[in-house]
Amino acid sequence: MxxxxxxxxxxxxxxxxxxxxxxxxxxxxxxxxxxxxxxxxxxxxxxxxxxxxxxxxxxxxxxxxxxxxxxxxxxxxxxxxxxxxxxxxxxxxxxxxxxxxxxxxxxxxxxxxxxxxxxxxxxxxxxxxxxxxxxxxxxxxxxxxxxxxxxxxxxxGPTALCYRKDLFKKAGLPTDREELAKAWSGDWDKYVELGEKYMKKAPDGTKFVDSASSVYNAVFAGATERYYDKSGKEIYEKSQGRKDAWDAAMKVAKGDMSAKLKQFDPTWDQGFANAKFATVACPAWMAGYIQEKTGASGKGQWDMAKAPKEGNWxxxxxxxxxxxxxxxxxxxxxxxxxxxxxxxxxxxxxxxxxxxxSAYDSLKPSPATKAYFNNAPITKIYGDIAKNIPSVIYGLKDAQIGQSITDIGVLQVEQQGKSPAEGWEAAQKEIKDVLGQ
Structure with missing residues (x-):
């Protein structure tokens, strides 16, 4: 998407x-x-x-x-x-x-x-x-x-976290969805800290998360202050929601827990198929993407838990x-x-x-989808999140600003070794180009 x-x-x-x-x-x-x-x-x-x-x-x-x-x-x-x-x-x-x-x-x-x-x-x-x-x-x-x-x-897009319980188990981490949701509840830093623990015993060739951009988008999904204010003015530089998402992404990008993949590129799809990462931010539409790209080998290995904070991506x-x-x-x-x-x-x-x-009370995932995600209570997880999604403001160039940050700023730090300050400078330059400033 x-x-x-x-x-x-x-x-x-x-x-x-x-x-x-x-x-x-x-x-x-x-x-x-x-x-x-x-x-x-x-x-x-x-x-x-x-x-x-x-x-x-x-x-x-x-x-x-x-x-x-x-x-x-x-x-x-x-x-x-x-x-x-x-x-x-x-x-x-x-x-x-x-x-x-x-x-x-x-x-x-x-x-x-x-x-x-x-x-x-x-x-x-x-x-x-x-x-x-x-x-x-x-x-x-x-x-x-x-x-x-x-x-x-x-x-x-009510956003949960999907994780591979088989990789969590090999890394010595809890695999119960309720225990995990409680462990990182209310604080994305706790999720990052769990990633650091994962990497200490990570199965060979795997990372904790697919990309720092995934973390940026997941954290930003719960932001009430985004790229624009009610008048339509760009506020991305001062936005607290943007700052929180950027800081979380930088902790991942500068660490060793990311597979450093660009989302929706072929290499990302291959990462799903080859079990190269243990977690991914999981808005509801992502569940179908995971099934399609991971294939039969992922059945019952993927699970789903509530994210640290409610959000819509x-x-x-x-x-x-x-x-x-x-x-x-x-x-x-x-x-x-x-x-x-x-x-x-x-x-x-x-x-x-x-x-x-009106459809919410009768929603039922197919037996195949439920089995794919280890019989997770998918309807309840997403339904509870959907009820608490914060009201947000979208602006004229919302998509362009967001992609400048993730595909330019975050990726330069994650893949090219730039500093967070250099990454943000590159993102700002791209944003101003997009906005014609």
Missing amino acids: RTTYRRPGRLVAFAAVTALATSLLAGCSSDDEGDSASSDGKVTLNVGTFGVLGLKQAGLYDEYEKSHPNIKIKENVIERNDAYYPKLLTQLQSGAGVNDVAAIEVSNITEVVQTQGAKFEDLSKAEGVNKSTYLDWKWDQGTTDDGKTIGLGVDI GGTFLGVPSAGKHKKEATELAVWLTQPEQLSKVFAKQASFPSTP
């Missing part, structure tokens, strides 16, 4: 290439699935997503096609949002190559609402949509100041671009996909937590 970007200079070049490519494809293809009905008379709806959203994995597309024999659904997935989002912006600007339904990550939603709202259908007026179905704050995030709702909530919306060729059918699909009944099925498959509170 989830919080990624490109610098303006690179974005312009990327956008130009993408626009040219989509224009050429649109002009050359005689059976463009996004633009016309297929030869069998079915309408193909293209759904643009990033990462593992879970709609396909939960069988929702197949279910919808069976009840709508005139519809064929094609999911177009880009692994990282930093590649997906610039492409989405390019498509919206050019009007070419747009997906009929487009996923939008929460850290981008403010920018999309404020700068691209006119390029989306108003889903608040769609048949079957009821504002009360969704979390109030989630609905508000996808709605413009004049009341146009351009995105319906799919999931939110990530979440997604579905919107319908107005440049799409099948807006009516796309709107019907987007509405159906984001109803409680459907989102409950996504949770059952891979624990992605719904944006629809």
Whole structure:
């Protein structure tokens, strides 16, 4: 999923290439699935997503096609949002190559609402949509100041910690989820201290955590003061939430407990598959990612515990671009996909937590998912966190600022041996570049 970007200079070049490519494809293809009905008379709806959203994995597309024999659904997935989002912006600007339904990550939603709202259908007026179905704050995030709702909530990201109990056991650490949650409750420093203990007897070739950026994002997930204030002014330099997350990440980056992997890169996926790290920050959507990337070898080895503090990392919306060729059918699909009944099925498959509170009392993970995480009480863990997620403010360039910090600042310290001061200076330079300052 989830919080990624490109610098303006690179974005312009990327956008130009993408626009040219989509224009050429649109002009050359005689059976463009996004633009016309297929030869069998079915309408193909293209759904643009990033990462593992879970709609396909939960069988929702197949279910919808069976009840709508005139519809064929094609999911177009880009692994990282930093590649997906610039492409989405390019498509919206050019009007070419747009997906009929487009996923939008929460850290981008403010920018999309404020700068691209006119390029989306108003889903608040769609048949079957009821504002009360969704979390109030989630609905508000996808709605413009004049009341146009351009995105319906799919999931939110209540954040736990996932850990490999087999590696914990080999390192001589407790493996009981309740004992671990109690040990680090209320203080991320206690989690870091446990990492230091792990490294004293770490199984060969393993580290305590996947990356310092993972720790940054997990700590920041619980911050009430983030990158912007209520007026829309950037406050990332003085933000206490940012400072706390940075300090925790630096303790990990300067220590020996990180596998030093860049999240959502192929090497990170390989780290899951090869059991190279013992813990990872685990927002609800990450549970499905872990299952997919670790595979059968991780079944029963992964477990889940409450994080030191409650927080929300990530979440997604579905919107319908107005440049799409099948807006009516796309709107019907987007509405159906984001109803409680459907989102409950996504949770059952891979624990992605719904944006629809009416589903919470009946949520049940699938036996396969529960077994994968050592029969952890997944619903209770995420449900308890979701009830206490702090209210936060997202700004226009929230994703870009965050990614400047993690993929520039933190990585320079972690992978290149720079000092924390040098890493923060590099992050600030990148942020100012992003903001055009």
